[in-house]
Amino acid sequence: MRISALAATAGLPVATVKFYLREGLLHPGLASSATQASYDESHVRRLRLIRALTGAVGLSVQQARTILDLVDEPGDDLYATLGRAVSALPPAAAEPAGDEASADDPYPRARHALETLGQVYDPRFAAVAQLESALEAAESAGLPLSHDRLLAYGRSLREIAAYDLERMPQGAREAVEYTVLGTALYEPVLLALRRLAHQDIAARRELAG
Amino acid sequence: MRISALAATAGLPVATVKFYLREGLLHPGLASSATQASYDESHVRRLRLIRALTGAVGLSVQQARTILDLVDEPGDDLYATLGRAVSALPPAAAEPAGDEASADDPYPRARHALETLGQVYDPRFAAVAQLESALEAAESAGLPLSHDRLLAYGRSLREIAAYDLERMPQGAREAVEYTVLGTALYEPVLLALRRLAHQDIAARRELAG
Numbered sequence: 041m042r043i044s045a046l047a048a049t050a051g052l053p054v055a056t057v058k059f060y061l062r063e064g065l066l067h068p069g070l071a072s073s074a075t076q077a078s079y080d081e082s083h084v085r086r087l088r089l090i091r092a093l094t095g096a097v098g099l100s101v102q103q104a105r106t107i108l109d110l111v112d113e114p115g116d117d118l119y120a121t122l123g124r125a126v127s128a129l130p131p132a133a134a135e136p137a138g139d140e141a142s143a144d145d146p147y148p149r150a151r152h153a154l155e156t157l158g159q160v161y162d163p164r165f166a167a168v169a170q171l172e173s174a175l176e177a178a179e180s181a182g183l184p185l186s187h188d189r190l191l192a193y194g195r196s197l198r199e200i201a202a203y204d205l206e207r208m209p210q211g212a213r214e215a216v217e218y219t220v221l222g223t224a225l226y227e228p229v230l231l232a233l234r235r236l237a238h239q240d241i242a243a244r245r246e247l248a249g
Numbered sequence: 250m251r252i253s254a255l256a257a258t259a260g261l262p263v264a265t266v267k268f269y270l271r272e273g274l275l276h277p278g279l280a281s282s283a284t285q286a287s288y289d290e291s292h293v294r295r296l297r298l299i300r301a302l303t304g305a306v307g308l309s310v311q312q313a314r315t316i317l318d319l320v321d322e323p324g325d326d327l328y329a330t331l332g333r334a335v336s337a338l339p340p341a342a343a344e345p346a347g348d349e350a351s352a353d354d355p356y357p358r359a360r361h362a363l364e365t366l367g368q369v370y371d372p373r374f375a376a377v378a379q380l381e382s383a384l385e386a387a388e389s390a391g392l393p394l395s396h397d398r399l400l401a402y403g404r405s406l407r408e409i410a411a412y413d414l415e416r417m418p419q420g421a422r423e424a425v426e427y428t429v430l431g432t433a434l435y436e437p438v439l440l441a442l443r444r445l446a447h448q449d450i451a452a453r454r455e456l457a458g
Contacts, residue, residue, distance in 0.1 A: 085391075088389075088390060088391050089390070089391075091389075091390075092386075092389070092390030092391075095386075096386035096387075096389075119451055119452065122451065123448065126444060126447070126448075131437070150441075154445065159445060159446065159448075159449040160445075160448060160449045160452045160453075162448070162452075165444075165445070165448055167441045167444035167445045167448065168441075168445070170437065170440070170441040170444070171438065171441035171442065171445060173437070174434070174435075174437035174441055175438060177301075177304075177434055178305075178430075178434040178438065180297075180301070180305075181297060181298070181300075181301030181305060181430050181434055182294075182297050182298075182301075182430075183427075183430050183431060183434055183435075185435070189412065189416075192408070192412045193409060193412075193435070193438065193439060193442055194442055194446070195408075196405040196406070196408045196409045197405070197409075197439060197442045197443045197446050198446045198449075198450075199401070199404075199405045200401065200402060200405045200406075200443055200446075201443055201447045201449075202446075202450060203398065203401045203402075204447060205450050205451060207398075218392075221387075221390055221392050222392060223443075223444060223447070225383070225386055225387040225390055225392055226383075226392075226394070226402070227440050227443075228340075228379065228382070228383035228386070229380065229383040229384060229394060230402060230406060230440070230443070231379070231440075232359075232376045232377075232379040232380035233380065233402055233403055233406045234406045234409055234410055234432075234436075234439070235374075235376035235379070235432060236363065236368060236374070236377070236380060237368065237406050237407045237409075237410035237411075238410045238413060238428075238432070239332065239335075239368075239371070239374055239376065240368040240369045240407075240410075241407075241410055241411055241414050242328055242331060242414060243328065243369045243371075244369075245414075246328045
């Protein structure tokens with residue numbers, strides 16, 4: 041198809057598609073003449089990915105490029121690639137701070153929580169800093185996460201995470217795409233479902249009481 | 250204590266505490282002379298709540314006021330009050346849109362998902378619009394939430410929600426505070442824990458494989 045048909049299929053202005061081509065986010069079409077190129081399903085798919093990253097996921101073009109580069113060149117160490125790709129997603133990791141943090145132990149709350157759950161603690165992974173900030177915020181609001189709550193949340197989220205990983209596609213490129221989009225796009229679904237489950241349980245009690 | 254000691258205890262500038270007093274977010278102290286007032290633990294507690302709402306939760310002063318008003322006057326229908334308080338939290342509900350939405354059925358994806366889960370569907374509740382947007386975003390990125398995934402996520406999040414509600418304090422004011430802060434402040438904890446569970450499961454496979 042021509043660029044105009046590609047743009048229409050992807051639901052984007054032609055100028056935007058040309059911009060992605062110039063920036064190298066979208067691979068060139070097959071030249072069909074000196075001034076025209078032909079595009080296929082791989083371009084439609086790529087545009088859908090770019091649109092998701094810069095739209096729903098909320099990345100800048102530069103941040104999207106980091107992830108697209110990992111999709112294009114997943115390398116041999118898929119585990120490290122997936123870690124880097126997820127670390128490129130929002131929220132951006134905050135600087136380690138807090139009274140109890142030190143250069144030796146920048147994420148004491150997250151480290152303790154992960155040790156309690158018996159999980160890998162790898163401070164290079166952005167979600168560790170994210171957990172530290174979240175635990176610190178809850179603590180300073182007077183609602184520290186109790187040991188018991190950590191275990192309850194940890195157990196349920198592990199079920200979700202296991203479900204996610206069981207369904208990861210085989211190919212490396214597909215695995216990176218699935219991990220990035222599945223992490224980012226299902227997060228708002230999870231939060232909405234928790235709030236709606238609160239509402240449902242409360243409504244049943246209300247009716248019962 | 251005097252206002253300077255109150256500010257120091259709360260970790261806020263005196264000017265900020267005076268601003269909250271003027272705005273009526275913080276209740277006045279007990280007048281101890283024509284120009285001085287005395288503050289107690291209730292003021293420290295209130296400032297911690299205001300700070301959490303306008304800081305970690307990210308509300309504007311006006312949005313925080315909506316929630317503080319519900320804490321102060323929870324009324325007789327606690328269920329409705331909790332619903333209003335949670336609906337005042339981010340993310341702000343998007344306008345119903347999407348091809349399949351209509352005035353009669355503005356949230357078709359969310360309605361279908363809640364019916365599948367056997368949960369209450371009440372479109373006045375903001376999380377319904379939030380779920381609709383989240384499902385729509387996943388769908389247009391080519392990663393629609395499957396029936397099976399919905400059931401898996403729904404089951405695990407219901408466990409979390411049941412845990413949350415079992416621990417809700419008895420008093421109405423305390424219940425509103427707990428619900429608002431517990432909803433908002435534990436959400437980033439939940440998302441970080443999911444990402445870290447992915448990492449942990451993937452790391453174990455890597456080691457095993």
